[in-house]
Amino acid sequence: MDVRIFDTTLRDGEQTPGVSLTPDQKLRMAIKLDELGVDVIEAGSAITSKGERQGIKNIVSEGLNAEICSFARAVKVDIDAALDCGVDSVHLVVPTSDLHIKYKLRKTREDVKQFAIDSTEYAVDHGLLVELSAEDSTRTDFGFLKEVFQAGIDAGAKRICACDTVGMLTPEKAYKFYGDLTELGVPLSAHCHNDFGLAVANTLAGLRAGASQAHVTVNGIGERAGNASLEELVVALYSLYNVKTNVKVGMLYEMSKSVARMTGIYLQPNKAIVGENAFAHESGIHADGVIKKAETYEPITPELVGHKRRFVLGKHVGSHIIRERIKEMGLRVDDVRFDQIFSRIKALGDMGKCVTDVDLQAIADDVMGILPEKPVELEELTIVSGNKVTPTASVKLKIEDVGKLEAGVGVGPVDAAIVAIKKTMKDVVDIELEEYHVDAITGGTDALIDVVVKLRNGDRIVSARSTQPDIIMASVEAVLSGINKILSDKKIREAKNPEF
Known part of the structure; x- marks a missing residue:
């Protein structure tokens, strides 16, 4: 099967605390996402502000290949704002759990179902493709959830989306949950949050069960613990499931860095696929294995995602890496001098120091009796x-x-x-x-x-x-x-x- 990628970095991702993108930043990011190859770009929520609408209009006017979508609540004013921006589709969201209906909306189930019908019909009548989304669907009575979706489909919705709004699914539950929803017979999206660190795993389970589209954000940014990570999901599909998407995997590292710079949300070094340590090696055993055959300690090559391999000097470093680095410096050392260099690096590592390139140069120069050159x-x-x-x-x-x-x-x-x-x-x-x-x-x-x-x-x-x-x-x-x-x-x- 092929999987469609619905990117919500510019909407759900921007809801990360402390992130606020200008219309120009949104446009630049949308152009990069389109170049990356995502199928749908959720450009924002048009009702939010004048600046938000301008940002969405700028993206629409660019003539990108991706479908341009606006988030909308099930109310006429949100749909009108989306229409004003000229988007292709709306991600039309209705809360469906009793918790949300009672305490947030203060309405009844019948009210919610009617909202879904009326807003879907209104959007479709005005030429918009509707993806009807159930908020907090994983804590919703399943019979009622199917009723709402079926009513929306009958009203003209072309896609449905079930949101695991607070990340309550497990992979086992996700497989059954999304599998049962495929019985409705329309394209289904998985929208998973990462509160328990399971967003990507749950999305993969949903796709295996028959969902055909995944909602993701670059770097997994989003409210609280974030959303399913675009780069992790796409590479897992590509490498572990042999499933195709339209995403150019070789651009993933570049895209990740670009989003980090524009949002100010920088990644932890050990972030899968795109973190700075994703292809970094310090352990002597690991580094030696990678030099001889990369597959020994790398499940994919860094080049696949546009990343680079690097070797870190520390107390776990092996002699092979030090010898390679010394060769790169243009120095030739005998075994006695090499042992001196190697032991001094290990000593620095035991003191809790990271050994930089300049440290290595200084140690080697000192052991070799060379006066360091300072241009x-x-x-x-x-x-x-x-x-x-x-x-x-x-x-x-x-x-x-x-x-x-x-x-x-x-x-x-x-x-x-x-x-x-x-x-x-x-x-x-x-x-x-x-x-x-x-x-x-x-x-x-x-x-x-x-x-x-x-x-x-x-x-x-x-x-x-x-x-x-x-x-x-x-x-x-x-x-x-x-x-x-x-x-x-x-x-x-x-x-x-x-x-x-």
């Missing part, structure tokens, strides 16, 4: 910051014995200093700050500050650290250490391949 050095740093003062930094760097001076502004003094450094380096190397992490190692106002950064240069990511009592100086030194590592590696590659 870029800090000569002057001036910071101006305070109440009602825009944080400003002036940075003077010596780049290959040539002095360059630039200034930058930012949301804080550290941000301003990094902006100034990037401006100074713009004609030398293109860098982007991927991650910035700070810890106070000791207590008190004079605490030592440990700053770890990750810098991106093209498809290469370099990590670096600096520990200082001054957070600004620690941040600047960490960034400059990373830049020097990038430039040194570039020289090594160019020496090996003059046409690089």
Whole structure:
């Protein structure tokens, strides 16, 4: 079977606490979702606000391939707002559980069924495709749930959707629940929430039982614990069930990063499929196996979803990874020196330290008796910051014995200093700050500050650290250490391949 993907990132996903997208952000995200290949984009709830309607109109006017849908309650005013936006369909939602009917709506079952009939007929009469959705359907009397759906189908609904609104299903219950609803004979959607961490599993069970469409969000964002994750569901269907969707799986990591940036909801590192640790290996046994044959410790290749494999240096690291990294640095070490490097890395790991690329370079250089090369050095740093003062930094760097001076502004003094450094380096190397992490190692106002950064240069990511009592100086030194590592590696590659 083929499965349709109904993406509700722009509606249910935007209901994540703290997330509010502008019309422009919604349009950019919708264009990416359409490029990704989802079948339906729920662009929002048109009744919400003037800005929401403008955002939906912008998406509709783009002429995307996906069906554009608006969420609507079973009331005329919501449907009119959707019609005003020019959408293709409405996701028409009626609460069906006695809990919702009694305490939220304060109506009767017959009232709810009539709302479903009247609103469906009104929407269909005005040219909209209706997907009739039952809110809190998994806590609804099943006989009444089927009555509401059948009444909606008779009124012209082309699809039905059963919402596990507070994530009460288990995979076993989901299989029976959605299987029984397929008897109504129209396309059925599974809409599962993740309150117990089962949204993807329950959606898969619903699809196995005969549902033909899955409601999902990118990164699984949404209210409370979120919704079924688009990337997890699609890759599980592709890899474990051999079931097709129209989604381009090679774009999933890129899509995930884009949504994280626009919403400000960043992923935990161990997030399946798209997390930064999804294809990261530290254990020596695992890393050695992956180097020899990736399938030993990876169920899918990172390239399948547009991700990258990486190896982490820590106390579990194996000798194979260290040897590979040292080779990449252009160094040749005998067994005695290698053992010294390896034991020092293990010692740092035992102290609870993460070993960055710059740490490894420094350890190797020290063991080899090589003076570390610093193409870029800090000569002057001036910071101006305070109440009602825009944080400003002036940075003077010596780049290959040539002095360059630039200034930058930012949301804080550290941000301003990094902006100034990037401006100074713009004609030398293109860098982007991927991650910035700070810890106070000791207590008190004079605490030592440990700053770890990750810098991106093209498809290469370099990590670096600096520990200082001054957070600004620690941040600047960490960034400059990373830049020097990038430039040194570039020289090594160019020496090996003059046409690089």
